[in-house]
Amino acid sequence: MRALSFHGAGDLRLEELPAPEPKAGWVRLRPLATGVCGTDAHIVRGEFPAPAPVVLGHEIAGTVDAVGAGVKHLREGDLATVQPNTFCGLCRHCRLGRQHLCAAMRAFGVHLNGGFAEAMAVSAGEVYRLPPGAGPRLGCLTEPLACSIHGMDRLAVRSGSTVLVLGAGLVGLMLTRLARLAGAGWIAVSEPDAERRADAVAFGADATANPRAAGWKDSLPAEGFDFVIDAAGSAETFETAVSLAARGGRILVFGAAPEKAAASIRPYEVFSKELTILGSLINPNTHERAVSLLPQMGLEKLRILAFPLGRFQEAFAAQTAGTAATKVEILPQE
Ligand SMILES: [Zn+2]
Ligand SMILES: [Zn+2]
Structure with a gap:
């Protein structure tokens, strides 16, 4: 599969990687639209720490492609969005119910391979089915919406x-x-x-x-x-x-x-x-409400600029320029 990997400051590469197999409790997703966020641009410029190599992209909507053992709430073909942040569960903040303040937080698309790829593996608990009528281009905006709700x-x-x-x-x-x-x-x-x-x-x-x-x-x-x-x-x-x-x-x-x-x-x-x-930091327990609210948000009025995966450099340049669109997205299957 093709994937956009971060290899260090200023070094973003489109490369061929093996498609991941979903282990028990995980699914494989085929991202259809993945938002380019300011954080992605900061990582590429070396202004935000991320381990290299890693596939970027944390604002993700796509189709469930394969389901690992034990996953009950998702099926192949479901259109879904990803809540990208995972937490240690053991630190004081996690145990006080404030997981979003966990110092060991790890996010798909920042620390774990994310959505600028033809496929990604993700723990099924972080995958939410999109409401009827919501396509991937608006669906991938569930993540920034969840942050806004918080x-x-x-x-x-x-x-x-x-x-x-x-x-x-x-x-x-x-x-x-x-x-x-x-x-x-x-x-x-x-x-x-x-x-x-x-x-x-x-x-x-x-x-x-x-x-x-x-x-x-x-x-x-x-x-x-x-x-x-x-x-x-x-x-x-x-x-x-x-x-x-x-x-x-x-x-x-x-x-x-x-x-x-x-x-x-x-x-x-x-x-x-x-x-x-x-x-206000990230999206503690707000992704579910973001999915519910998506159809009421009027997001179809946004000026979205979308690029196929191979044109990622143009996508990042448009994100940095800022004013050509309200949102820049990458379409990993195109
Ligand atoms: Zn973001
Ligand atoms: Zn923690």
């Missing part, structure tokens, strides 16, 4: 409240839609790219603003927002989130800023406005 759990938006989303990339759009579904009263989205601002309106924003325009904050409510979501992930957007949060506001740090980025905020502002600042 963010919404953390934020706990109240009906009728005001929400500001910073950034209208894929997760910014998902979080905008989730805020709308959660009953938000008024949602504003800030985003420098005009096409992405139009996407934000399509996903439920009541107003958009361009943070590169002079005096852009003047168009927003002076009292600030009850809930602010940093879906961009930078020191600058974090500072903006603090400054635009209302008294009693809750801030969700969702986008991953560069590891060394440092922001400048005044502790007095956090104290005097009684702010709550929340992180």
Whole structure:
């Protein structure tokens, strides 16, 4: 089978590997669409640790191709998506029910061979059947949706409240839609790219603003927002989130800023406005709900750019360029 393997920083190779056989409790999947995520690009640039060689791709939808002994909930031919993260089960976080904080977390497509391949083996417990009508191109977005649902759990938006989303990339759009579904009263989205601002309106924003325009904050409510979501992930957007949060506001740090980025905020502002600042990491027990919610998300409105496996270099370049599409995917069977 053809597979896209990471062999070290800057060294991504399309190569021929033996197709894996599913052991007991595992299945073999034929990935039909696998999303190219910022994490994949970080790994290839050597900015995120991954063991080499490993087949990348952790946002996966495909067909169950072979079922190992003892697997009851899946059959050959099922269209399914993968929850990519596995945990040690033994550390303090795992035993407290906070598996997503496990320091020994290993993910398919990061540490274990993933979905940029014509076939992959995966433990059957991590495989979820897609709902009727959901094809693989939207199905592979279940993983970022599951992460977004965890963010919404953390934020706990109240009906009728005001929400500001910073950034209208894929997760910014998902979080905008989730805020709308959660009953938000008024949602504003800030985003420098005009096409992405139009996407934000399509996903439920009541107003958009361009943070590169002079005096852009003047168009927003002076009292600030009850809930602010940093879906961009930078020191600058974090500072903006603090400054635009209302008294009693809750801030969700969702986008991953560069590891060394440092922001400048005044502790007095956090104290005097009684702010709550929340992180959100991956998808603890949210993949099941992401599968259920997939048909309600309006994801068919996304601008998806898909490339056959052999054109992976173009796919990674499009992901890095960012604005040509809201999502870049690789189609491993093409
Ligand atoms: Zn990802
Ligand atoms: Zn653990």
